[in-house]
Amino acid sequence: MNRRLVGTFLWFLVGWTAGSMATYFLGLPEGLNFALAAVVAAIVWRDPAHLFWPQGRRVLREIPERKSAPAARLAPK
Numbered sequence: 001m002n003r004r005l006v007g008t009f010l011w012f013l014v015g016w017t018a019g020s021m022a023t024y025f026l027g028l029p030e031g032l033n034f035a036l037a038a039v040v041a042a043i044v045w046r047d048p049a050h051l052f053w054p055q056g057r058r059v060l061r062e063i064p065e066r067k068s069a070p071a072a073r074l075a076p077k
Helices: 002-026 034-044 056-061
Strands: none
Touching: 002 056
């Protein structure tokens, strides 16, 4: 649970920074900072695809390994 809280907080800061940059460079409204930060943090907290938190490791294990040719076949004689 602590990792999720810290991760959510850090991604909130990333969203806040991206919103601030968009406000400054593109002249967008000032409220975009908080809105973008809240949306990013909510997505990370909820994690709909289960990629960020331990449940997501199950998804990565299910990806089949790519078979490669043995090194002996690749070396010229």
